[in-house]
Amino acid sequence: xxxxxxxxxxxxVPSLEALIxxxxxxxxxxxxxxxxxGRGNKMTPSPVKACAAAHGIPVFQPERIRRDGVEDLKxxxxxxxxxxxxxxxxxxxxxxxxxxxNINVHASLLPxxxxxxxxxxxxxxxEEKAGVTTMMMDKGIDTGDMLLKAETEIxxxxxxxELTERLSRLGAELLMETIRQLKAGTLQxxxxxxxxxxxDPMMNKEMGQVDFDRPARLVKGQINGLNPWPCASVMVGDxxxxxxxxxxxxxxxxxxxxxxxxxxxxxxIACGEGAVKVLELQAxxxxxxxAEDYLRGxxxxxxxxx
RNA sequence: CGCGGGGUGGAGCAGUUUGGCAGCUCGUCGGGCUCAUAACCCGGAGGUCGGGGGUUCAAGUCCCUCCCCCGCAA
Numbered sequence: 001x002x003x004x005x006x007x008x009x010x011x012x013v014p015s016l017e018a019l020i021x022x023x024x025x026x027x028x029x030x031x032x033x034x035x036x037x038g039r040g041n042k043m044t045p046s047p048v049k050a051c052a053a054a055h056g057i058p059v060f061q062p063e064r065i066r067r068d069g070v071e072d073l074k075x076x077x078x079x080x081x082x083x084x085x086x087x088x089x090x091x092x093x094x095x096x097x098x099x100x101x102n103i104n105v106h107a108s109l110l111p112x113x114x115x116x117x118x119x120x121x122x123x124x125x126x127e128e129k130a131g132v133t134t135m136m137m138d139k140g141i142d143t144g145d146m147l148l149k150a151e152t153e154i155x156x157x158x159x160x161x162e163l164t165e166r167l168s169r170l171g172a173e174l175l176m177e178t179i180r181q182l183k184a185g186t187l188q189x190x191x192x193x194x195x196x197x198x199x200d201p202m203m204n205k206e207m208g209q210v211d212f213d214r215p216a217r218l219v220k221g222q223i224n225g226l227n228p229w230p231c232a233s234v235m236v237g238d239x240x241x242x243x244x245x246x247x248x249x250x251x252x253x254x255x256x257x258x259x260x261x262x263x264x265x266x267x268x269i270a271c272g273e274g275a276v277k278v279l280e281l282q283a284x285x286x287x288x289x290x291a292e293d294y295l296r297g298x299x300x301x302x303x304x305x306x
Numbered sequence: 307c308g309c310g311g312g313g314u315g316g317a318g319c320a321g322u323u324u325g326g327c328a329g330c331u332c333g334u335c336g337g338g339c340u341c342a343u344a345a346c347c348c349g350g351a352g353g354u355c356g357g358g359g360g361u362u363c364a365a366g367u368c369c370c371u372c373c374c375c376c377g378c379a380a
Contacts, residue, residue: 036380041308242377263318263332264344285311285376289318296332297319 001183004078004098006030006065007048011164012084014172015105016048019082020055022176028076030069032087033061066091073097080179083137084171087116092139102137103178104144105171107164109133109151111197114142119167120160121200123225126217130154130163132171134178136189141199145189148181150174157247157279159227205230208242212256212306216248216274223276231282234306244280244288251275256306261299267291269306 001024005016008031019026029052037044045053052059062069065088073081078098083090084105095102108118109131115121122130131151138144150170154163181187208230212219223232223246231242251259253270260268267278282288283298 036308038380039308039377041380262344282376286318287312287376292332293318296317297330299331 001025001079001100002027002077004028004030004073004076004081005048005052005083006081006086006088006090007084008032008046008087009085010047011107011168011171012048012086012105013051014168015082015084015175016051018172018176020057022179024080024179026052026055026057027078028058028060028072030060030062030065030073030086033063064088066094070094070097080182082175084175085116089141090137090139095137095139100182103147103175103182104135104137104142105175106133106135106142107131107167107171109149110135110142110146111192111194113198113200115200115202117200117203119164120203120225123154123158123160123163124218124221126221128154130167132167132174134171134174143192145191147187147189148174148178157224157245159224159245161228203230208233210234210243210306212269213272216271216276219271220246220248220276223278236300236306239284242282242288243278244282246276246278249275249277254305258300258302258304258306261295261302261304263292263296267295267300 003019003024003026005012005019005026006029007013007016016026016029029048031046031048031052034043034045034049036042049059049061060069060072062072065073070093073094074097080100081098081102082105083102085107090102106114106118107130108114108122109129110133112118113121119130129151130153131149133149134147135142136144136147150173152166152170178187203226207222208226210219210222210232214222223243226232227244231244233240233242235241249268251268251270252275253259255270255272257270258267259270259275260266267281268275269278278291280288281291281294283294
């Protein structure tokens, strides 16, 4: 089969690599245009572009594929399109091009967590399981029929970045199994139950402000789920401290009250229900570090309410 | 040349403004106390102050230069 791959961030790379080492031919890759990034605003290619280029696969970077990528895609004459976190909406015209349609690798247990940040939201909402779903794309956003699913447990202190990495590999395996079954003709299309669907809005920095009135399960979810971006944070004196990793723990007090704060006991903060132990944090200008290390050189008085 | 913060014993920091003895918390090593402890007391080891050059009687501190780390904005 001639396969065209569409994807952009690190999450998509394992799927692309799996396809490349598979028996089918990846004839082209679509990804988002290079963007100015990081210090110095250097133009940076997407991880998918870097991967494709390393394998000598033609790369296409239309600003909008449904507007100025259609002809290129037609020319590639794909039998199948595979998308994984591409970041652009496909029009019906684009969807109609590949013979066998478009398979999408989505990082949630659909129909829950449609949208662009499914992994973060699963953690954010304090859920215990996450997963990946392969699906046939249709015109809606993550609304197409489901094909295969794989699930995994979310670790107590697992961050969005870490879970993303795991799911990207799980997704690549599931994608290859999906294609095997597609060829074998054993694939079942399962419509999504609209009554159970949830759609997550895009993330932004405002979501990072920690509200300790909420139960520890959700405060912990917010801290772990927003790492590495946009990150949960709290003002300590006049500094905004990013909270990078946390776990639930024993303890009670006024919401936001610092219950423990020293290099041995770490940093424990009371929530509306229960308490959280901050495991990693990051001060302005500094590196991410363990809370115990931070407290060797900075004081947060126990009893302070954050 | 997008904006900004930072590099000081093993860890985290102060000291740089105004040049003048290498400081704090923790860890570590030895000793003591205690039924006991992440507690407490006493003592010790450990630092080319990111690299190089310059100014000076004297540089962590001032000047020039290079390297590395981080945040913001995109």
